[in-house]
Amino acid sequence: MATRYSSFKQGGRLWLLQRITAAFLLVVLAFHFFLLHFVNHANEVSFLASSARMGTVSYYSLMVLFLLTATFHGVNGVYNALVNQGLSGRKRTVVKWTLVAASAVLIVQGIRTANAWAGIPLY
Numbered sequence: 001m002a003t004r005y006s007s008f009k010q011g012g013r014l015w016l017l018q019r020i021t022a023a024f025l026l027v028v029l030a031f032h033f034f035l036l037h038f039v040n041h042a043n044e045v046s047f048l049a050s051s052a053r054m055g056t057v058s059y060y061s062l063m064v065l066f067l068l069t070a071t072f073h074g075v076n077g078v079y080n081a082l083v084n085q086g087l088s089g090r091k092r093t094v095v096k097w098t099l100v101a102a103s104a105v106l107i108v109q110g111i112r113t114a115n116a117w118a119g120i121p122l123y
Contacts (some may be wrong), residue, residue: 021073028066054117067110075099
């Protein structure tokens with residue numbers, strides 16, 4: 001039998017968070033597809049309607065949480081896939097901090113965009 005290798009420590013905190021975020025993303029994506037593809041068809045979706053949805057605290061909060069969750073899940077998955085492929089040493093450190101910086105930029109810009117859609121001042 002082949003030996004299983006994973007950079008995740010099974011039962012560890014990051015291993016658990018990866019699974020929790022996957023479950024959350026499945027639920028939010030199902031909600032997104034239902035709302036924006038079945039309830040409202042693509043030709044009915046407009047910037048004004050999206051802005052109105054983002055103006056509600058519940059939808060805004062869900063989208064910001066979706067942004068944070070998707071960013072963590074994606075970056076953590078990419079990082080661990082690279083580690084599983086043998087990334088180590090200085091390259092591993094550089095990749096880790098590059099991904100952290102890219103995540104921070106993505107989150108800041110995502111929240112700025114959500115705020116603009118919700119009509120929240122950027123200052």
